[in-house]
Amino acid sequence: LAKTTQPISMDSYEGQEVNITCSHNNIATNDYITWYQQFPSQGPRFIIQGYKTKVTNEVASLFIPADRKSSTLSLPRVSLSDTAVYYCLVGDPTDSWGKLQFGAGTQVVVTP
Amino acid sequence: DAGVTQSPTHLIKTRGQQVTLRCSPKSGHDTVSWYQQALGQGPQFIFQYYEEEERQRGNFPDRFSGHQFPNYSSELNVNALLLGDSALYLCASSDYKGTNTGELFFGEGSRLTVL
Numbered sequence: 001l002a003k004t005t006q007p008i009s010m011d012s013y014e015g016q017e018v019n020i021t022c023s024h025n026n027i028a029t030n031d032y033i034t035w036y037q038q039f040p041s042q043g044p045r046f047i048i049q050g051y052k053t054k055v056t057n058e059v060a061s062l063f064i065p066a067d068r069k070s071s072t073l074s075l076p077r078v079s080l081s082d083t084a085v086y087y088c089l090v091g092d093p094t095d096s097w098g099k100l101q102f103g104a105g106t107q108v109v110v111t112p
Numbered sequence: 113d114a115g116v117t118q119s120p121t122h123l124i125k126t127r128g129q130q131v132t133l134r135c136s137p138k139s140g141h142d143t144v145s146w147y148q149q150a151l152g153q154g155p156q157f158i159f160q161y162y163e164e165e166e167r168q169r170g171n172f173p174d175r176f177s178g179h180q181f182p183n184y185s186s187e188l189n190v191n192a193l194l195l196g197d198s199a200l201y202l203c204a205s206s207d208y209k210g211t212n213t214g215e216l217f218f219g220e221g222s223r224l225t226v227l
Contacts (some may be wrong), residue, residue: 043218
């Protein structure tokens with residue numbers, strides 16, 4: 001499982017765009033990049049997953065450059081309810097599936 | 113459609129005791145994984161159950177054991193509790209024959225405090 005590095009914390013104001021970059025220099029060919037969100041005293045929640053280029057859903061966008069050694073989770077126009085810990089994970093869903101390797105995550109704090 | 117449910121939500125034990133935590137997976141899911149999350153840290157993988165067998169295991173001692181029942185529900189047992197076992201224990205379910213996207217559905221956890 002590839003190791004990931006992401007910032008410990010980020011602060012933002014309501015309505016701004018938040019971009020969290022994750023480094024994964026040792027990503028393998030079959031690895032996907034997945035992001036989870038976790039609120040206090042709750043289990044993590046799947047946000048988005050991608051392999052290359054750009055993926056967008058109703059919650060976020062995921063940008064992956066051609067070398068795939070990093071990725072950026074983009075949260076558009078954040079609100080107070082987006083205050084949470086965000087985890088970047090890298091792995092092969094068909095191999096490490098079910099065995100996710102979480103790091104410490106990025107604590108995002110949104111203020112009015 | 114019920115999501116992943118865990119019980120109990122909170123419990124307090126003393127060192128040396130044993131604890132059993134329970135998990136019911138999301139409807140339609142057949143695989144259960146257990147995670148331990150210490151305060152301020154990310155979840156750490158304990159083990160995964162599919163077809164009533166332990167399929168993968170993380171770096172946890174044999175004091176941690178589990179079981180999966182024919183209805184796909186699961187139990188996590190921890191023997192000889194240590195103070196360091198105090199944590200939020202998370203259960204996650206998935207569908208083995210699904211799209212294999214790696215998406216896990218987590219419950220809200222069982223908060224264990226060891227005194």
